[in-house]
Amino acid sequence: MDRTKRAITRRGFAAGAVFWAASAGSGQKAFAAMTPQDNTIDTHAHVFHRGLKLAPGRRYAPDYDAPLDLYLKQLDDNGMTNGVLVQPSFLGTDNSYLAESLKTAGGRLRGIAVIDAAISPEQIGVLDRASVVGIRLNLVGQPLPDLAAPEWKGLLANIKAAHWQIEIQRNAADLAVLVPKLLDHGLRIVLDHYALPDPKLGVADPAFAEILKLGASRNVWIKISAPYRNGGNGEAFAREAYPLLRNAYGLDRLLWGSDWPHTQFEASQTYAKNRHFLDELVTDPDERAKILASPKALFRF
Template identity: 70%
Template structure:
């Protein structure tokens, strides 16, 4: 099936998803006479539809639907037991669809919300009860926040009290200076998409080398997700980056994510393609299983 680079229509997107679905069953392991499912967690995906209100000042909005039902099909088709829904930046702080999807999934999914810095403790509690376990700061193309400002101190204190994570998407050159400030606030930090070093430099980017040093904190996780967001040679970069990340952070703090539905890369990417790439990236089967189960505590599965 060929898809126009201009984006997927709803019909084409749903058809593409249906074509992927060939249920292979979830893996199991035997403990005595009891069979229990081997957890395999996708830590980064988005759901949305075109009827949702879009955030002002958004940089991008898709022209197709990526509903919960289709995402759950991707999990089933690829033997993934659980997933994490990350609030898309183009929906801003209206997390209502995210919460609706978490409720429908009945515990199979967790959420990462986007909130105003003025969010109240009552709102944090309500989000937590719904299955949210952290906040996202998508800072691509945005001014860098001043974490020393009173509103940020208050927000990070709420995040810390909830034992949530702060998930950050930003280029590595800024992450190297931003992350220590978040750690000083006492929160756990998750860095998106291999920490996004300069695509021209890859693992030789001095900022990426600085990110590797953050592994010593024991409170930073890195998502080995969306290699295509690291330039046209993204897979080659990922294969160079993984052993370095593994040495610095350990496989228990590397988080695989599908990045479904691969916004702005829909024409070239699919869930199955990205899941198969994980097998190439982490060739040892036991280590790969460790990576897929590692998010269990952080995301409270």
Template identity: 70%
Template structure:
């Protein structure tokens, strides 16, 4: 005898099946089999055989290969990662693209490009898994982002739905970021926005960065506290609640900064992952931070 012959309507029968599946744990088992995303938004890979860019400020004397980076992810419970083109490799993103293609979507990339790059090259990077460009402006002359070549590039960045990632001290970010926002692109600020280490959260530039949270088109990487001076971890613990209040958890991005160039002797992947637990003490909030890069990096 069918369920309908027992007097159940189709709607009641369907509701009963759904309830049984849920009560039986099938739904929860399916959810358990889909891992919560935990994304590292800042790492570099390279080896000494790669051609170095002229005018570089620094070049490592060791290898940081893809396989070793993936091992760090696995050992620290991180599901996905973002490879950022190292400044010392300049605009040759070929190794970055090679690594992205080798990982079948587990990783995304941030490229470094010349503002005159051809559109077809940008589209090739996009197909490979690149999600934006980086402007590492530490020690560099600030570009005129309103010039013709930059506005043309930024228009293409906007069309691709990419981000523009900036590494620069906070006092200049308060000028640079609005110029990018005016051109409709998403902006990501590296390493807590790099305020003056002597001033920390009291740096007027950092206070200006906090105001950018209202745009909802700026993200901040809570990464590499050691790049914010000797008291970097103490600064980070002061800065995090301010950034959380200004931006919301969904606009904060964790990054390991592996392999911690120029700080290799004092830093490690596990150490930086552990510091995130100290920085974001609530497990639920921490999970949200680790998953928040999903959309902006197009995972």
């Protein structure tokens, strides 16, 4: 990352922090009608700081801190009761800060780890007791895994035994091939960011039609999160995609995530902006409440 981009990133994140502080009052008013028993769950966020060891071969690394206390403030200011921390790809398989953050949050958060395929059942157990409920495969720019390899067969069996989920970030065309193979192992699958169809085609991408078919399995969930990761017309795409996803998956298989702190999009995104977009996307308050509450079972809250 060059100096200009670093400066933009720092300024963008700082500007977002000012916006969050200014919008706290309006956020509290907007969600004042919610009753204490309502679960409102943000299923996708990251925490990190610059003192953490970075993974070799990473695609990028932020030059700012996104600490736990600031994330918890976003939850409070935006009427969210719970959150899910996803291990950032640039931290690799060292999930220690993730586990530390989950412990500090005292049961309010759950975690999705990044692991090595050779992880032992005992190590999975340690993470499970730390409130980790699944693994993430961020396959952007990576080769697809050979699920027939012995280490992958063993891993998938251990994931199933732990009742964990597998969260995947990959383009829709590859997901349409990979996900059915994972479903054959009896696993629960979560697809990131609308399943990332070709941004030039949007809902017309033939692979997106295949993603819609996966809803019939009832073992696939999809995140209606980070529309900006679906190209320059991401919000327009999201508005077209939402009714199709709702009909194919049902409200109880749609997950909302803030994608905080919006890595590589810090200059244009804030938590409040993404939370408000959900209100615009899902205009029916009952539908919205179901989407925000339904992750409770999947993430073991």
